[in-house]
Structure formats: C-alpha cells, structure tokens
Amino acid sequence: MGLKTKDLLGVSSLTSDEIRLILETSESFKEVSGREIKKVPALRGKTVVNLFFEPSTRTRTSFELAAKRLSADVINFSPSTSSIVKGETLLDTARNIESMQADIIVLRHSSPGAAETLAKGVRSSVINAGDGWHEHPTQALLDLFTIKERKPNIEGLTVTIVGDIAHSRVARSNIFALTKLGATVRLVAPPTMIPLHVDRFGVSVFSSLDAGLEGADVIIMLRLQLERLGRAFFPSIREYARLYCLTMDRMKRAKPDVMIMHPGPLNRGVEIAPEIADSQSAVILDQVANGVAVRMGLMYLLSGSGQA
Amino acid sequence: MNMLIRGGTVIDPGQFHGLGDVFIRAGKIEAIGEHLSIAESDMVELTIIDAQGLVVAPGFVDLHAHLREPGFEHKETIETGASSAVAGGFTSVCCMPNTSPVNDNQAVTEFILSRAKQAGKANIFPIGAITKGSEGVELAEIGDLFAAGCVAISDDGRPVMNSQVMRRAMEYAQAFDLPVVDHCECLHLSDGGCMNEGFVSTELGMPGIPNASEDVMVARNIALAELTGARLHLAHLSTAGSVRLTRQAKANGIPVTAEVCPHHFSLTDEAARDFHANAKMSPPLRSAADVEALKEGLADDTIDTIATDHAPHAIQEKQMEFDKAPFGIVGFETAFPLTMALVEEGVLSLERAIEKLTSAPARAFSLKKGTLAVGSDADVVLLDPSHSWVIDPTQFHSKSQNTPFTGWNVKGKVIKTIVAGTIVYGSD
Ligand SMILES: [Zn+2]
Numbered sequence: 001m002g003l004k005t006k007d008l009l010g011v012s013s014l015t016s017d018e019i020r021l022i023l024e025t026s027e028s029f030k031e032v033s034g035r036e037i038k039k040v041p042a043l044r045g046k047t048v049v050n051l052f053f054e055p056s057t058r059t060r061t062s063f064e065l066a067a068k069r070l071s072a073d074v075i076n077f078s079p080s081t082s083s084i085v086k087g088e089t090l091l092d093t094a095r096n097i098e099s100m101q102a103d104i105i106v107l108r109h110s111s112p113g114a115a116e117t118l119a120k121g122v123r124s125s126v127i128n129a130g131d132g133w134h135e136h137p138t139q140a141l142l143d144l145f146t147i148k149e150r151k152p153n154i155e156g157l158t159v160t161i162v163g164d165i166a167h168s169r170v171a172r173s174n175i176f177a178l179t180k181l182g183a184t185v186r187l188v189a190p191p192t193m194i195p196l197h198v199d200r201f202g203v204s205v206f207s208s209l210d211a212g213l214e215g216a217d218v219i220i221m222l223r224l225q226l227e228r229l230g231r232a233f234f235p236s237i238r239e240y241a242r243l244y245c246l247t248m249d250r251m252k253r254a255k256p257d258v259m260i261m262h263p264g265p266l267n268r269g270v271e272i273a274p275e276i277a278d279s280q281s282a283v284i285l286d287q288v289a290n291g292v293a294v295r296m297g298l299m300y301l302l303s304g305s306g307q308a
Numbered sequence: 309m310n311m312l313i314r315g316g317t318v319i320d321p322g323q324f325h326g327l328g329d330v331f332i333r334a335g336k337i338e339a340i341g342e343h344l345s346i347a348e349s350d351m352v353e354l355t356i357i358d359a360q361g362l363v364v365a366p367g368f369v370d371l372h373a374h375l376r377e378p379g380f381e382h383k384e385t386i387e388t389g390a391s392s393a394v395a396g397g398f399t400s401v402c403c404m405p406n407t408s409p410v411n412d413n414q415a416v417t418e419f420i421l422s423r424a425k426q427a428g429k430a431n432i433f434p435i436g437a438i439t440k441g442s443e444g445v446e447l448a449e450i451g452d453l454f455a456a457g458c459v460a461i462s463d464d465g466r467p468v469m470n471s472q473v474m475r476r477a478m479e480y481a482q483a484f485d486l487p488v489v490d491h492c493e494c495l496h497l498s499d500g501g502c503m504n505e506g507f508v509s510t511e512l513g514m515p516g517i518p519n520a521s522e523d524v525m526v527a528r529n530i531a532l533a534e535l536t537g538a539r540l541h542l543a544h545l546s547t548a549g550s551v552r553l554t555r556q557a558k559a560n561g562i563p564v565t566a567e568v569c570p571h572h573f574s575l576t577d578e579a580a581r582d583f584h585a586n587a588k589m590s591p592p593l594r595s596a597a598d599v600e601a602l603k604e605g606l607a608d609d610t611i612d613t614i615a616t617d618h619a620p621h622a623i624q625e626k627q628m629e630f631d632k633a634p635f636g637i638v639g640f641e642t643a644f645p646l647t648m649a650l651v652e653e654g655v656l657s658l659e660r661a662i663e664k665l666t667s668a669p670a671r672a673f674s675l676k677k678g679t680l681a682v683g684s685d686a687d688v689v690l691l692d693p694s695h696s697w698v699i700d701p702t703q704f705h706s707k708s709q710n711t712p713f714t715g716w717n718v719k720g721k722v723i724k725t726i727v728a729g730t731i732v733y734g735s736d
Contacts, residue, residue: 012511089627111629112513113583132631134513172513196516197507 007119007126010135011176026297043072049102052078053109063106066295091121098122125302140173142294155182162188163222166195188212192233216254220261247273316359320680321663332686335729367399367687369669369678372615379408384620384707387427392706394733396640397722399687400677404464405437412437412448417456429732433459438477442466454484462489478538487539492525502631504577504592523549530557542566546591548601555610565672567615570646573602585626585633586712603655613669620708648720686729695721
C-alpha cells in the first residue's frame with residue numbers, strides 16, 4: 001500500500017488510512033535516527049529540493065536532515081524576494097528547479113495554495129512545508145506521531161489548541177488531522193483570532209483558557225505572532241499573556257498526564273510559562289526529533305519506495 | 309445605406325414585443341412593426357437580414373467596464389475591448405477611470421474618446437474620476453470631465469473612504485446631474501483580503517473580505533444620497549445585506565440605482581477552492597445565500613441593471629498566487645448566456661432580462677441608448693436564446709482570457725451586432 005497522490009499538499013485531502021500509513025512508516029525511521037550510523041539507502045540517487053520562499057531554519061533543517069538520512073541529494077533553494085525576477089511566477093521558478101531533475105520539491109511559501117499550484121505544474125512530488133495560513137501538514141503529522149508515543153489511541157482524546165487559530169496553518173492541519181482520527185478538538189483564543197464558521201470543522205470554541213483546558217489530554221500551544229500587535233487583534237502582550245499564557249496553575253485543570261506541545265519557536269512567558277516548557281509534561285523536543293522521522297517516512301512513501 | 313431586419317421576435321423592453329421587422333435608415337431606427345413595406349426609393353443599397361427564429365433587441369449597454377487604455381494596453385486596448393464588447397452584444401460601454409493616468413481630467417477623457425472613435429464598433433462613454441488620481445482627497449475637475457463627455461463619476465477600485473469627500477462629490481455632481489457610482493467597499497474591513505470571508509476562506513486559510521465591508525459602504529452611500537439628493541449608482545452588488553439596504557432605500561424614495569455582475573449571480577466562493585485567480589474578483593464571489601438574494605433583487609427590481617465589470621488581465625498576472633494576483637475577470641462575451649441562465653431558471657422573463665441589459669442601464673446614466681424607438685440610433689443585437697455552446701476563452705475577442713467559465717455549457721448566443729446601422733459583429 002502506498003499513497004494515492006504524488007504530493008502531500010495538506011492533511012485535508014488525506015484519508016485516515018493514509019495518515020496511519022505515514023505514521024506507521026515513520027516509526028521504522030525513528031529507529032534509524034537512534035542508530036550510530038543514521039543513514040539508510042532508501043532514496044539514494046534521488047534529489048530533494050528545499051524551496052523556501054519564507055525563511056524557516058527549523059523546518060528546512062528538519063527536511064534536509066530527513067532527506068540526507070535517506071541518502072538523497074539535497075539542494076537548498078531560498079529565493080529571497082529580491083532575487084526573484086520580477087514577473088516570474090512561482091511556476092516559472094518551479095519549472096527551473098524541476099529541470100534540475102528534482103524528485104521531491106519541499107515548498108514553503110507565504111501564499112495559501114502555493115503548493116497546490118506548484119504540484120499541478122510539475123511532475124516532481126511536492127511536499128507542502130507551509131503555505132500561508134492554509135496548511136502545514138508535516139507539522140500535524142509529527143504532532144500526531146508525538147501524541148501516539150505517549151497516548152497510542154488518538155480516538156477519544158481531548159486535544160486543546162490555544163492561540164491565533166485564524167492565522168495558523170499549524171492549527172488548520174492539526175484540526176483536520178485530529179478530527180479525522182477521532183479526537184475531540186477544542187480551540188481557545190480571543191474571538192478576534194477565531195476564523196468565521198470554524199465550528200463547521202466539528203470543533204468547539206472557547207474564549208476562556210480555563211474552560212478549554214478542563215480535562216484535556218493534550219494541549220497544543222501556538223506561537224503568538226507578535227506582528228499581530230497593533231492591528232487590533234489584542235490590546236497588549238501583557239493582557240494576552242494574562243489571559244492565554246499556559247501556567248502551572250492553569251495546567252492543573254487538564255488531565256494529570258497531559259502532554260504539552262508547541263511547534264516552536266517559543267515565546268517564553270507569552271503563550272507558555274518557562275517552567276512548563278521545561279517540565280516533564282512538555283514534549284516539545286520530542287516533536288523536533290519526531291519531525292525528522294515523519295519527514296523521512298513521508299519522503300520514502302512519496303518517492304514510490306512504498307509501492308509494493 | 310438602409311437595412312431591414314426581417315421576421316424576428318422584436319423585443320424593445322416596455323415598448324414592443326412581438327414578431328416584426330426593424331427598418332434602419334442612415335443609422336437610425338426608421339420603423340418597427342409587422343410586415344413593414346419598404347418604399348421603392350429605400351430599396352437601393354438595402355441590406356436585408358433574415359432574423360427568423362432570432363430575437364431582435366436594442367444593443368446592450370454596459371455601465372461598468374475596464375478598457376485599460378491608456379496605461380495597461382497589454383491587458384486590453386479600447387479597440388480590443390470594443391471588439392469584445394460587440395461580440396458580447398454590447399453596443400455601448402461605460403469605461404471606468406482607473407487607467408494610467410487616471411481619467412481625472414479633460415485630456416484623458418478626450419484621449420479615450422478619440423481612441424474610441426478610431427476603434428469604431430462600440431459607443432464608448434467614459435466615466436470620470438471622483439477625486440484627483442482617485443486618491444480620495446481632492447475632487448477631480450468634475451465640471452471639466454462632464455464637458456469633455458464623461459457620463460458619470462467613480463473612483464471604482466479605489467473607493468472614496470472619506471465620507472465627507474464623498475458627500476461633497478455627491479453635492480457637486482448635481483450641478484451637472486451626473487450619477488455618482490461607488491464601488492462599495494470599506495478597505496479597512498477588507499484589510500488585504502482576497503476572497504469572501506466565510507467557511508471556504510477559513511478552510512483555505514485565505515484572508516477574507518466580509519460582507520460587512522460592502523454593506524457598511526452601501527449604507528453610508530444611501531445615507532449620503534438621502535442627505536444630498538444626488539443620483540447614486542451602486543456598482544456590482546454582491547451581498548444579501550446590500551440588496552436589503554438598497555430595497556429599503558428605494559422604498560423610501562432615495563434616488564439610487566444598482567447593478568449586479570453575472571459572475572456574482574452565477575458562482576459562489578466555492579469556485580476559489582482550486583486556488584486559481586480566475587475566481588478572484590472585487591467584490592469577491594459570495595455564498596449561496598447571497599446569490600439567492602441577488603436573484604431576488606433582480607426579480608423585484610431592487611437591482612436595476614446587469615453590468616459586466618469586464619476586467620481583463622494578462623495570463624501571467626492571473627497565474628500568480630491567488631493572494632497576489634490582481635482582481636477581476638473578463639465579462640463582455642459571457643454576460644448574455646449567464647443572464648439567459650436566469651431566464652431558464654425563471655428569475656426573469658426574457659424581456660426583463662433584456663431590459664436589465666438595455667433600457668434600464670441607459671436610464672440609470674441618462675444615455676440615449678438601449679431602445680429601438682423610432683429616431684434613435686440603430687444599435688441592435690440579434691440573439692439566439694436557445695443556441696447552446698461551450699465557453700472557450702481562446703475564441704474571445706478580448707486581449708485577455710481570464711474567465712472562470714471556461715468549458716461551461718451555456719445557452720444563448722449573440723448572432724449579430726449592429727451599431728449605428730452597421731454590422732460590427734457577425735457575418736452579414
Ligand atoms: Zn469595482
């Protein structure tokens with residue numbers, strides 16, 4: 001069994017079986033990362049291009065490491081906005097890159113739908129590494145993977161996502177992934193950061209953090225984009241922190257074995273208290289490690305190696 | 309040169325509806341009626357057109373188009389725009405001032421009119437800017453624009469945010485009895501959005517433009533029209549709220565007219581799901597409930613006219629990422645079949661559909677067009693309402709092909725277009 005499509009554009013187009021397949025495949029690659037020689041020949045001779053229109057050292061490094069551990073050749077391509085020839089479309093850029101015989105293009109772009117547009121225009125497999133506020137599917141997959149390590153049965157878990165839901169691709173991909181696997185999803189944010197009709201995803205919405213944390217199995221804290229300040233989404237970082245920062249005290253409302261997740265980088269003291277980030281409940285560093293395994297599993301499947 | 313259009317179903321909204329002939333002499337409608345007998349002296353150089361099975365109507369009048377010249381000739385020129393217009397049955401086109409330079413002074417208006425004269429084909433009526441450079445600060449020389457031939461004023465695409473400036477423009481325009489046309493959009497509420505704000509934008513992670521962005525400006529403009537008594541024309545209504553507000557304003561006797569574009573009653577925001585910018589326009593495609601409200605507004609005459617908002621863009625511009633691509637689609641050559649779908653659906657009778665493309669828009673801007681009355685300019689269109697065809701933008705006469713209707717199977721075709729007694733589209 002493999003994946004139906006040549007690309008991974010978002011979680012919304014994956015079936016729950018496909019999600020499970022990616023997670024299972026990734027497990028065996030997690031083991032590779034624990035070995036002395038962290039390398040397998042699965043993608044030898046293949047080329048992976050990291051095409052990052054937005055800077056993101058973390059995500060790019062994770063993909064790069066994953067590709068290298070699979071023995072692929074990796075090219076990093078970060079067209080700064082200035083070096084893009086005016087008038088050149090994303091598709092033009094991508095076709096140039098495809099002519100480098102790229103087997104997989106990993107795309108990070110500020111426009112929603114950029115990965116889908118790219119995938120329609122090239123033969124290479126496209127992995128969406130974040131497109132605007134739309135999706136960040138590998139983040140959601142690595143979050144699921146991390147949850148399953150401690151709580152193997154996702155179905156029935158209560159997962160609370162806290163922060164700027166409206167502008168978060170991590171939130172969207174996680175909502176799609178978690179609801180597909182049968183988790184109960186709660187969203188907590190000031191109403192200015194809740195997008196219209198989000199309840200139609202089958203989630204419940206809270207403006208009170210305390211209420212949203214009640215009995216939660218997993219808490220995903222989103223990074224507050226500080227540039228939202230001054231655009232009337234919230235009055236001050238001080239007040240945001242007072243209302244929405246996850247503190248030890250507030251965490252007590254959740255289950256005793258609650259897992260605390262964060263896609264990074266952290267604003268310590270804004271959305272998450274430093275002592276929580278460093279506590280036993282936090283799995284933030286596991287998320288980073290698992291990111292490599294999940295991206296290995298995914299690239300392995302997309303390269304066709306997963307086909308029987 | 310004389311012309312006899314024989315045996316068609318003549319529909320001159322509110323004036324004539326039945327089998328008949330239309331006789332044209334020297335570019336004017338000379339006679340209309342059943343089995344016209346033509347004098348011997350008129351038989352010389354007489355072109356006879358057999359219109360059996362066709363509808364003969366006044367040429368369409370479009371109150372809202374972007375012809376892009378001067379400044380954006382890679383998208384469209386007045387010549388290609390006029391060719392596209394007449395291919396869509398439009399014999400009179402009002403062109404918006406958001407050219408480069410902006411049509412905010414006599415010289416630009418005169419340039420447009422001289423280019424239109426060279427191009428021939430359609431009648432072009434420029435719309436002047438409300439403010440200098442459409443910057444929303446100082447009034448343009450509206451008196452000069454009027455004297456040069458502008459038929460209305462608008463800052464379409466860059467709506468006047470300052471309500472006091474808008475009030476003054478409405479007051480001032482009354483000196484020339486000019487309609488003030490507003491693209492009703494609160495740019496603060498739109499906030500860089502690129503599609504309708506709703507469930508689809510939430511799912512796609514796309515910055516949204518709420519209905520309220522339009523509604524608050526419709527409400528503002530109606531209040532200002534009530535205050536000033538100016539002739540207000542509301543461009544491209546897209547929301548249920550603005551239909552409701554306009555209906556109420558008309559009931560209260562406020563001098564307001566309104567238009568709707570075919571794409572707004574033919575598509576919803578679901579069309580944005582494939583992230584192609586051919587589904588990106590301003591105002592954006594809305595929800596199914598809004599589409600229903602627009603149809604009700606057309607049916608009860610809250611919405612007076614159908615206008616195209618023809619907005620050509622080059623292929624590479626529309627191939628850009630959805631949020632970065634420009635707003636707008638071409639509209640002339642798809643307007644009639646999309647309007648015919650409303651007739652099929654029973655929203656409008658054929659005669660009322662034609663009215664909203666002819667006499668109603670002409671009335672809104674006081675144009676002596678959109679009629680087959682004896683003595684009027686012989687701008688005539690021959691239509692086959694039952695002709696089925698597939699929309700193929702490569703066949704468009706426009707320079708641009710940015711349409712979301714590619715491959716649509718539609719009914720209703722423009723067969724021939726006549727301007728001032730001369731055939732400008734369709735073989736003779
Ligand atoms: Zn407009």
